[in-house]
Amino acid sequence: MNSIDLTPLYRSSVGFDRLASLIDNALTTDNNTIGYPPYNIEILDENRYVIALAVAGFSQEELDIQVEKGVLTVRGNKSSKDERKYLYQGIANRTFERKFNLADYVEVTDADLTNGLLTISLVKEIPEAMKPKTISINHGNASLEHKQNKRLSKDDKAA
Template identity: 70%
Template sequence: MNSVDLSPLYRSSIGFDRLASLIDSALASDASSSAYPPYNIEVLDESRYAISVAVAGFSQDDLEIQVEKGVLSVKGHRGQSDERTYLYQGIANRSFERKFNLADYVEVTGADLSNGLLTISLVKEVPEAMKPKSIPINQTQKALSHQSQEKEVKNDKAA
């Protein structure tokens, strides 16, 4: 696989280093990441999301969820299984770590383990200071000053 050189992006932009790092890590991990365990990312509404991870065979004690520096990590650690003899073993019995990069202002609000699915709830809470604001255009003041200037011009012409 060809690698992409992001150094021009680093030296010609300021304040976008997190974005460049995300792109760099996505390109690096895309080639090396496995498909285990499978997961879904669901949009529930404009500001709510859910990540469902298939963790069949894992108990609540086997799972760990952690958020650090905008990265959500889901880890599954399987203890030593009792010595069983399988004719066929199709259920994966290995530890895993799955990472998700979270956008700014996305917070994890909870997690639920049910029917072999670990569902992690997320919400995007943009602070009021960061939300777009509508700025009213004050036309009455300009209109009044414009009208008074027109009257002065008319009065000057009449005199």
């Protein structure tokens, strides 16, 4: 597999190293693990998402969900104690690990296992300090009057 040279990105950008590593990681992911378990990523609204994984045959105790350094990891550990003899086994009950890279400020809020679907709820909560704010523009005269009033009050304090 060919690799993409991300050097131009590093030359003209600061702080995008995580984005570059995400792109590189996505391009080098092993294709054998991409299909299992199948999943959907749904946008509920501008700041809410749901990931649904088809984990038929897994119990709640056999599933593990963790978030670390912006990566959501879902693991299914199937015990190997199944002593059944199959004529045909079309339902994959194998151990898996599925990773999802989360954007900044995306948090996992809930997880639910119903009818073989593991549903993970996510919300993007941008801190107030990061939200856009409108700056009012003063009229030229009002700004001049304000500056003069400031000078007068400094003079009063000095006297």
